[in-house]
Amino acid sequence: LGTAREPSLNDLRVLYKSDNFVVIDKCQDVMINSDDDNVLVTVETQLRHHFPELVDPHAEHGFRFVHRLDMATSGVLCVSVNKRSSRWAHKAFQKRRAVKHYLALVRGHVDKSFIDGQTIDAGIGIDSSVTDYRRMVVVDHPHCEHARSAVTTVRLLEHGEYDGQPASKLLLLPLTGRTHQLRVHLEYLGYPVIGDYCYSNRRDVKPFRMMLHAYHLFLPMPQETINITTRDPFLSETDVLWKPDVVYQTYQDYINNHPIS
Numbered sequence: 001l002g003t004a005r006e007p008s009l010n011d012l013r014v015l016y017k018s019d020n021f022v023v024i025d026k027c028q029d030v031m032i033n034s035d036d037d038n039v040l041v042t043v044e045t046q047l048r049h050h051f052p053e054l055v056d057p058h059a060e061h062g063f064r065f066v067h068r069l070d071m072a073t074s075g076v077l078c079v080s081v082n083k084r085s086s087r088w089a090h091k092a093f094q095k096r097r098a099v100k101h102y103l104a105l106v107r108g109h110v111d112k113s114f115i116d117g118q119t120i121d122a123g124i125g126i127d128s129s130v131t132d133y134r135r136m137v138v139v140d141h142p143h144c145e146h147a148r149s150a151v152t153t154v155r156l157l158e159h160g161e162y163d164g165q166p167a168s169k170l171l172l173l174p175l176t177g178r179t180h181q182l183r184v185h186l187e188y189l190g191y192p193v194i195g196d197y198c199y200s201n202r203r204d205v206k207p208f209r210m211m212l213h214a215y216h217l218f219l220p221m222p223q224e225t226i227n228i229t230t231r232d233p234f235l236s237e238t239d240v241l242w243k244p245d246v247v248y249q250t251y252q253d254y255i256n257n258h259p260i261s
Helices: 043-050 083-094 112-116 181-189 251-257
Strands: 013-017 021-026 074-080 099-107 118-121 124-127 136-138 144-148 151-162 165-174 212-220 225-229 242-247
Touching (some): 013 225, 021 043, 021 225, 043 074, 074 083, 074 225, 083 212, 099 151, 099 181, 112 118, 112 151, 118 181, 124 181, 136 144, 136 181, 165 181, 165 242
Parallel strands (some): 074 212
Antiparallel strands (some): 099 165, 099 212, 118 151, 151 165, 151 242, 212 225
C-alpha cells in the first residue's frame, strides 16, 4: 500500500466464501470484467485463476456479480456462484435492504457540520458535453441528461493533510447506487476525491490511486447474511502521505451509535 504497481492474477484477497457467494477485497485500478482480450487482469480473470471450478458457462463473463465497483475503487465486492443466490442478492438490493459503507479521502477540510452527517439529495445523469469518456453530473447541470434520483449521506471522520495539502477522511453512506454517485456528489460539494482523474478534469494525477474504498457490505438474505468489513487503506501507517490531525469520530463510533440490522 502507498505505492502504485501493476495488478496481477494473484492479487485476490478473499474475505468470505460459502456455497453461494465469494466476497473479495477488490484491488484499485482493476476492472470487474472486460471484452478486450488485451486486458489480462480483471476481477473475472482473477476469479478464474483461483476458482476455476466456480466458472459458470451460462453466466456472462463466467460469474454473477451481485453489484459493481468502478475500476479505480477498491473494496468489498460480492459474487454469486449460483442462480439462486444471485436472485436473493439482487432482491435485497432492489428492496434497498443492502447496506454499503465507503471510506474516502477528499481534498479540503470538510465543514464540521458533516460530523453528524449531511444528506445529499441530487439526481445524477450523463454529461452530454463530454463525448470521449463517461462523465456524470448532477441534475441541475446544464448538460445533464437522463437524470435519476441519487442520495448519499456524508459524515466527517478526520481532518488532516495529504501530501502537504488539506484533506478530510469521510464515511459515505449511499442510499442509491447510480454510476459514479459518490464521486459526483463529492465533486458537487466542492470536496473531490483525491486522485480522481475523471472528476478533476484529468488534472489530479500525482496520487498513486483514487482514494475511494468500499469498506463494508451488509446483505441480508433468507438463507444467508453477508456482513463483511474490509481493511482500511487510508491509514498513515500504510500511506505516509496521509497525516490526520483531528479525529472527530471513528468508524466504530458510528457503528456503535448506528448498528446495522
